[in-house]
Amino acid sequence: xxxxxxxxxxxxxxxxxxxxxxxxxxxxxxxxxxxxxxxxxxxxxxxxxxxxxxxxxxxxxxxxxxxxxxxxxxxxxxxxxxxxxxxxxxxxxxxxxxxxxxxxxxxxxxxxxxxxxxxxxxxxxxxxxxxxxxxxxxxxxxxxxxxxxxxxxxxxxxxxxxxxxxxxxxxxxxxxxxxxxxxxxxxxxxxxxxxxxxxxxxxxxxxxxxxx
Numbered sequence: 070x071x072x073x074x075x076x077x078x079x080x081x082x083x084x085x086x087x088x089x090x091x092x093x094x095x096x097x098x099x100x101x102x103x104x105x106x107x108x109x110x111x112x113x114x115x116x117x118x119x120x121x122x123x124x125x126x127x128x129x130x131x132x133x134x135x136x137x138x139x140x141x142x143x144x145x146x147x148x149x150x151x152x153x154x155x156x157x158x159x160x161x162x163x164x165x166x167x168x169x170x171x172x173x174x175x176x177x178x179x180x181x182x183x184x185x186x187x188x189x190x191x192x193x194x195x196x197x198x199x200x201x202x203x204x205x206x207x208x209x210x211x212x213x214x215x216x217x218x219x220x221x222x223x224x225x226x227x228x229x230x231x232x233x234x235x236x237x238x239x240x241x242x243x244x245x246x247x248x249x250x251x252x253x254x255x256x257x258x259x260x261x262x263x264x265x266x267x268x269x270x271x272x273x274x275x276x277x278x279x280x281x
Contacts (some may be wrong), residue, residue, distance in 0.1 A: 092216045093117050094245065097207060100223040105196045107185040113178045114152075115210055124211040125149075125178055127165040128204035131190050132254045138190060140205045141165025147180040182206055189256070196228060198260030203253045214249045222259060233258040 093116040100110045113125070127141035141164050149157035149167075152175035159178075160168045169176060184192030184199075184206070193200040201207075222232060222242045234257035236244035246252035266280040 094217040094219045095210065095213065096219045096221070098221045098223060099201075101194065101199060101228070102224070104194050104199065104224075104228065107183055107194045109182045109184070109192075109194050109199065109201075109206070111180055111182055111207065113208055113210075114175065115178075115213070116175050118172055118174055118176050119212070121170075123169045123172065123176070124162070125167050125169070125208050126211060127208055128253070129165065131202060131204040134190055138205070139165065140191075143183045143192070143205070144180045144208070145183070147178070150177045150179070151175070152177065178208060180208065198230070198258065198262075201257045201259070203255060203257070207252075209249055216248065218246045218249065218252045220244045220257075222257075225259065228259075229261050230259040231262060231264075233260075233262055233264075 096114040096116075098112045098114075101108075102110060115123075127144060129137050129139055129141075131138065131140075147159060147161075147167060149159040149169050149172075151157060151173040153173070157169050157172055157176065160170075162168050167178075169178075182192060182194070184194040184201075187193035187200055190202060190205065192202055192205045219239065220236065220243065222244070224230075225232070225242055232238075232242070232244065234244060235255045236246055236252070236257065239245050244257075246255060264280055266278055268276050268278050270276045
């Protein structure tokens with residue numbers, strides 16, 4: 070009888086978990102109206118924003134690197150809005166940490182990113198390409214690490230750019246990551262790059278495609 074009750078409880082718990090809707094993606098739009106001056110315009114949209122104070126911030130370090138870089142110094146014009154466009158009070162707690170208190174269920178944070186250093190740590194933007202190391206380019210919401218993320222890269226046709234990234238291609242110019250950790254480890258290059266690929270068949274008969 071105890072086993073029967075235990076099975077029933079587990080089944081009810083499993084049903085409750087399955088009934089929960091999947092979390093909505095945090096969505097970034099990335100545009101380059103002023104690429105010649107090393108700028109990108111970024112808007113982060115947070116649906117189902119948790120109640121109470123929300124902190125958004127830039128990273129201070131990058132995956133695989135062990136020095137502090139203070140990426141927050143390369144963003145400016147930071148603003149916050151409700152989804153209806155009404156402005157929100159954005160309090161800067163530290164150089165790279167901001168707090169939003171009163172807000173609706175969907176909030177937007179916009180900012181300008183400056184990038185003129187092409188390496189594996191920072192961001193680099195001009196009219197020939199945009200190299201985006203994710204920790205150096207994107208603000209994130211504290212406590213929302215596990216939520217899926219989507220990116221929309223605009224102005225690709227304007228510059229003739231293609232997208233090179235391990236982010237999943239969702240269609241058109243939209244790409245996704247299952248969570249923030251995956252996103253942070255997905256550097257993205259937008260440019261007129263050349264690509265070559267080839268197939269390799271291993272001894273077991275499986276074929277893998279390599280692209281450079």
